[in-house]
Amino acid sequence: MVKEPSAFCTYDESTTIHALAEGLTFSIDNALHPLCQLAADKLQSHLQYQEEWTHNFGLSSDAEGVIIGKMFGVLAVRTKEDELGYLAAFSGKLAGANHHAGFVPPIFDTLAEGGFVNTGMTQLTQMSEEITALELFDPQGNAAEIHLLKNLRKHHSISLQNKIFDQYHFLNKSGKSKSLVDIFAATGHKRPPAGAGECAAPKLLQYAFQHEMEPLALAEFWWGLSPKSAYWQHGHFYAPCREKCGPILAHMLSN
Numbered sequence: 001m002v003k004e005p006s007a008f009c010t011y012d013e014s015t016t017i018h019a020l021a022e023g024l025t026f027s028i029d030n031a032l033h034p035l036c037q038l039a040a041d042k043l044q045s046h047l048q049y050q051e052e053w054t055h056n057f058g059l060s061s062d063a064e065g066v067i068i069g070k071m072f073g074v075l076a077v078r079t080k081e082d083e084l085g086y087l088a089a090f091s092g093k094l095a096g097a098n099h100h101a102g103f104v105p106p107i108f109d110t111l112a113e114g115g116f117v118n119t120g121m122t123q124l125t126q127m128s129e130e131i132t133a134l135e136l137f138d139p140q141g142n143a144a145e146i147h148l149l150k151n152l153r154k155h156h157s158i159s160l161q162n163k164i165f166d167q168y169h170f171l172n173k174s175g176k177s178k179s180l181v182d183i184f185a186a187t188g189h190k191r192p193p194a195g196a197g198e199c200a201a202p203k204l205l206q207y208a209f210q211h212e213m214e215p216l217a218l219a220e221f222w223w224g225l226s227p228k229s230a231y232w233q234h235g236h237f238y239a240p241c242r243e244k245c246g247p248i249l250a251h252m253l254s255n
Helices: 015-021 034-049 116-137 143-165 180-185 200-210 242-252
Strands: 070-078 084-090 169-171 177-179 214-223
Touching: 015 034, 015 084, 034 070, 034 084, 034 214, 070 200, 084 200, 116 143, 143 180, 169 180, 169 200, 169 242, 177 180, 180 242, 200 214, 200 242
Parallel strands: none
Antiparallel strands: 070 084, 070 214, 169 177
């Protein structure tokens, strides 16, 4: 098993940095903290000039592929050695991958080679292709088979999604773990929403708790264009989403 490289990034050590962190109490409702602004500035500079991977944020006229703006997050932390620094994360996938240098890893890697997710998605694709072929050849004559395949695809998709949800477990401040399914069941939801656990904030807190780091301040910003919604503006800061992150963060910040 390959050891995950550290995602901890240090600030430039100075009395100013330590003064900013003095007496800081973590809350996701706090206004943008100067420590997060410093970390966000460093991350945004990295996003502008790095050449390690390619992702079309829609900010360059010559970029290829579908435009996908992305939410990024930074978390100011203090290590158990009393060193100040920050962590960075992205929501979902970035450049088609879950792992990139300088970012915390996902809670669960859905792209792991040989994993059940890839196998399950391949089966769904095969079913869809078979349905399309039957519909093109003779939709009326194949109606019964098409109906059966669509039901099988639906049940397979639900089963696969539930199995994925079962892989997500989140630590809280006291080190207690709780599954994604149980977190949302406690709020009256039968199932978690799709993509729950893939946002930046839960990734950041999970990494901090796993490595015995104290969270100090959190900030998330949108990077790139958003073809689907005018709400997301490039470079603007936003609070964690309520639908997917609210119940998860409530657990993670509990004792």
